[in-house]
Amino acid sequence: xxxxxxxxxxxxxxxxxxxxxxxxxxxxxxxxxxxxxxxxxxxxxxxxxxxxxxxxxxxxxxxxxxxxxxxxxxxxxxxxxxxxxxxxxxxxxxxxxxxxxxxxxxxxxxxxxxxxxxxxxxxxxxxxxxxxxxxxxxxxxxxxxxxxxxxxxxxxxxxxxxxxxxxx
Numbered sequence: 001x002x003x004x005x006x007x008x009x010x011x012x013x014x015x016x017x018x019x020x021x022x023x024x025x026x027x028x029x030x031x032x033x034x035x036x037x038x039x040x041x042x043x044x045x046x047x048x049x050x051x052x053x054x055x056x057x058x059x060x061x062x063x064x065x066x067x068x069x070x071x072x073x074x075x076x077x078x079x080x081x082x083x084x085x086x087x088x089x090x091x092x093x094x095x096x097x098x099x100x101x102x103x104x105x106x107x108x109x110x111x112x113x114x115x116x117x118x119x120x121x122x123x124x125x126x127x128x129x130x131x132x133x134x135x136x137x138x139x140x141x142x143x144x145x146x147x148x149x150x151x152x153x154x155x156x157x158x159x160x161x162x163x164x165x166x167x168x
Contacts, residue, residue, distance in 0.1 A: 001036060003075070006068060009034075010060060010079035020056040021046075027060065031067065041066045134167055 049059025064076030
């Protein structure tokens with residue numbers, strides 16, 4: 001077992017999850033692909049995590065122990081702990097530069113970049129799922145009606161359904 005890669009897989013899963021069981025799909029995919037864990041290991045780790053007190057995200061410590069003993073548990077603890085510490089370090093650095101005149105422009109640009117990336121990814125997802133222009137127009141119309149007219153939700157859904165039937 002490559003212990004650096006093992007640690008990296010746990011760290012990657014923790015970095016790109018929102019906590020709790022959010023890192024489960026990534027860990028399951030990666031550890032099963034390397035044959036470092038079994039489905040039984042995941043089932044047992046999740047059970048231990050459910051009956052143990054504390055946050056749901058600590059189930060990975062059990063998984064680390066089941067797959068690599070004490071060294072695996074330590075790797076899992078470090079991998080789960082480092083992302084919040086990274087956030088604290090970034091926040092501390094932001095405190096130093098937040099009043100700098102360039103920071104406002106940077107934050108606006110970052111917001112626009114994130115919105116652009118989100119729009120591109122959303123369009124790709126919509127394209128691959130078979131949702132066409134009609135569906136998007138109906139959804140945007142429903143959002144506009146809901147935001148401006150304060151119509152009951154049931155009426156908006158009914159209007160969207162009727163529009164979809166007529167448009168077909």
